[in-house]
Amino acid sequence: MNPESMSIFSPQLAARFDALVQKYPVKRSALIPMLLYAQDEIGYLSDAVIAEVANRIGITELEVRNVATYYSMLRFKPAGKYNIQVCTNISCMLRGAYEVFERFQEELGIGEKGTTPDGVFSLEEVECIGACCWAPAIQINYEFHDELSPDHVPGILSGYRGKARAEGSH
Amino acid sequence: MPRLVSHPDEVKIISRRFGMGAEKIDRYVELGGYEAAKKCLAQGPEWIIAEMKTSGLRGRGGAGFPTGMKWSFVPKQSAKPKYVLVNGDESEPGTCKDHLIFLHDPHAVIEGTIIAGLAIGAKVGFIYLRGEYRYLIEIVEKAVADAYERGFLGKNIFGSDTEFEVITQTGAGAYEVGEESALMESLEGKRGVPRIKPPFPAVVGLYGGPTVINNAETIASVPHIIDMGGAAYCGVGSPRNGGTRLFGLSGHVERPGVYELPMGYNLKKMIYEVGGGVRGGRKLKAVVPGGSSTPVLLPEEIENLGMDFDQVGKAGSMLGSGGVVVIDDQTCIVEFALRTISFYQHESCGWCIPCREGTDWLKKSLTRFHAGFGAASDIDNIQYLAENMLGRTFCPLGDAAAMPTIGFVKKFRKEFEDHLNGKPCPFAKHGAPQLTVV
Numbered sequence: 166m167n168p169e170s171m172s173i174f175s176p177q178l179a180a181r182f183d184a185l186v187q188k189y190p191v192k193r194s195a196l197i198p199m200l201l202y203a204q205d206e207i208g209y210l211s212d213a214v215i216a217e218v219a220n221r222i223g224i225t226e227l228e229v230r231n232v233a234t235y236y237s238m239l240r241f242k243p244a245g246k247y248n249i250q251v252c253t254n255i256s257c258m259l260r261g262a263y264e265v266f267e268r269f270q271e272e273l274g275i276g277e278k279g280t281t282p283d284g285v286f287s288l289e290e291v292e293c294i295g296a297c298c299w300a301p302a303i304q305i306n307y308e309f310h311d312e313l314s315p316d317h318v319p320g321i322l323s324g325y326r327g328k329a330r331a332e333g334s335h
Numbered sequence: 336m337p338r339l340v341s342h343p344d345e346v347k348i349i350s351r352r353f354g355m356g357a358e359k360i361d362r363y364v365e366l367g368g369y370e371a372a373k374k375c376l377a378q379g380p381e382w383i384i385a386e387m388k389t390s391g392l393r394g395r396g397g398a399g400f401p402t403g404m405k406w407s408f409v410p411k412q413s414a415k416p417k418y419v420l421v422n423g424d425e426s427e428p429g430t431c432k433d434h435l436i437f438l439h440d441p442h443a444v445i446e447g448t449i450i451a452g453l454a455i456g457a458k459v460g461f462i463y464l465r466g467e468y469r470y471l472i473e474i475v476e477k478a479v480a481d482a483y484e485r486g487f488l489g490k491n492i493f494g495s496d497t498e499f500e501v502i503t504q505t506g507a508g509a510y511e512v513g514e515e516s517a518l519m520e521s522l523e524g525k526r527g528v529p530r531i532k533p534p535f536p537a538v539v540g541l542y543g544g545p546t547v548i549n550n551a552e553t554i555a556s557v558p559h560i561i562d563m564g565g566a567a568y569c570g571v572g573s574p575r576n577g578g579t580r581l582f583g584l585s586g587h588v589e590r591p592g593v594y595e596l597p598m599g600y601n602l603k604k605m606i607y608e609v610g611g612g613v614r615g616g617r618k619l620k621a622v623v624p625g626g627s628s629t630p631v632l633l634p635e636e637i638e639n640l641g642m643d644f645d646q647v648g649k650a651g652s653m654l655g656s657g658g659v660v661v662i663d664d665q666t667c668i669v670e671f672a673l674r675t676i677s678f679y680q681h682e683s684c685g686w687c688i689p690c691r692e693g694t695d696w697l698k699k700s701l702t703r704f705h706a707g708f709g710a711a712s713d714i715d716n717i718q719y720l721a722e723n724m725l726g727r728t729f730c731p732l733g734d735a736a737a738m739p740t741i742g743f744v745k746k747f748r749k750e751f752e753d754h755l756n757g758k759p760c761p762f763a764k765h766g767a768p769q770l771t772v773v
Contacts, residue, residue: 190416193523193524193525194522194523194524195524196524197504197521198504200507231526232524232525232526235509235527235684236506236507236508236509236527237507237508238467253674254428254674255428255429255627255671255675255678256429256585256658258671259585259661259662259663259666260586292428292678292682293427293430293678294467295426295430295431295433295467295468296431296434297428297429297430297431297583297585297658298431298583298584298592298593299337299338299431299591304467307469307470308470309337309470311336311337311338312338
């Protein structure tokens with residue numbers, strides 16, 4: 166396969182990958198960032214993503230899977246457009262993270278690793294995200310929201326629903 | 336956006352540019368930035384390492400190894416390229432100091448990396464950030480690009496004939512990658528499993544070349560040490576513990592936040608004066624002094640405890656990453672212990688058996704305890720199991736899981752006993768933590 170003619174990625178991402186494989190002393194060092202950026206664009210690591218990344222780095226698909234399965238941010242199934250990650254580790258737990266997590270479940274009607282039927286939100290409990298002094302904290306995709314209480318949840322959700330609608334109408 | 340806090344007792348060295356717009360290169364230079372790197376370029380490696388040794392700086396990742404000594408271990412001559420590696424895979428629960436460094440002062444990390452490179456004779460430095468810190472990676476990448484544009488990085492740094500390149504790298508979610516050899520594996524595009532040691536990274540590290548790997552806070556301290564002089568920096572701290580540290584106060588404290596305090600600062604004062612005491616006027620039950628892997632301390636143990644590597648070590652715990660987690664008297668220690676071990680069980684890379692099986696069985700035992708089905712013999716079994724993990728794993732993750740567990744069981748035995756025979760937990764406000772076992 167010629168990656169240039171057959172790429173499943175956008176031209177911008179393909180260009181980024183071309184730069185990434187040049188960036189490190191060893192090509193394979195580009196693997197983890199490539200998987201993350203591919204997931205950001207495609208939504209998850211599909212078979213096609215894995216095949217093309219393997220091809221671009223020059224390693225086998227098995228080697229890519231072997232690495233990808235190690236890292237908790239990489240996923241093999243689609244998530245919601247906005248993936249809500251609630252940290253419940255100690256500093257967040259002490260300040261009410263489980264109450265925040267439960268409120269998200271109630272508002273969305275989904276549980277751990279669930280996705281809403283419209284595909285807008287998914288929810289997961291995650292380990293420490295490095296926002297302990299501003300606990301409880303969550304990440305929605307890569308965006309941090311900190312010093313939360315359960316009452317912040319509806320407002321946060323309506324904000325992202327609005328964003329999803331605005332993007333959907335274009 | 337992480338809130339910045341301040342307290343009159345703070346000695347702002349590493350944090351002195353926080354909130355001042357120093358992520359912009361012009362502002363960083365205006366505030367005296369990159370002068371230390373220029374000075375080091377003129378003075379040469381031996382002077383840099385001597386200055387670092389004088390400063391008494393010890394590794395801020397948690398192990399507390401003297402930085403100057405670490406740098407001096409790198410062989411002068413090497414057939415393979417040498418590397419500087421900055422560990423910004425901050426993942427120890429209770430720790431968020433590097434978050435602020437990358438956000439407010441990314442050039443300090445770049446400048447520290449250049450200086451470390453000059454000290455060991457490396458031409459390339461890597462800055463590795465955890466994948467969750469995407470917005471910070473973007474800030475650091477912009478800072479690196481600006482430094483190249485100014486000629487502070489590249490073939491001829493600061494107009495000299497010295498070359499130094501900085502390359503950024505992202506992780507993708509793995510606590511274990513914070514371990515130095517696992518981080519090198521990850522940077523090479525592999526699973527983050529630890530390497531056997533020796534050889535140590537200073538001899539065989541990244542891509543097989545001699546490598547200095549330092550925590551982001553350690554590296555960010557370096558330009559300040561050069562600016563103020565090693566002796567002056569050392570004088571701020573306590574004996575054998577130079578300088579200041581970014582302490583992260585979290586949990587049940589009135590004013591949580593990251594505070595820069597001299598090494599050796601009293602822990603009780605840190606909680607009650609700097610942090611404003613226990614939230615809601617409650618009583619202190621316990622404190623985790625240096626991130627979740629450090630054994631818990633009781634209120635009577637912190638009375639005269641200075642927060643430096645040696646004093647906390649003598650008190651039976653560790654200074655670790657400086658993440659101080661305050662626990663009030665309404666907290667269930669069994670639940671806290673379970674949440675702690677659940678984390679380590681989830682993050683164990685599975686490479687070696689004492690850690691993989693040990694964390695799993697500790698979690699199972701504590702889950703049963705928490706649910707009210709514990710047996711009296713479980714308390715001793717938990718301790719026995721944890722003690723047998725100590726020192727028997729490739730990397731410190733096994734110890735990191737075992738040490739706090741031993742602490743909880745030893746110091747709160749009565750509370751564990753109170754959970755026996757189907758008695759309801761006197762504190763728990765909700766069910767067992769819902770982390771799925773993978």
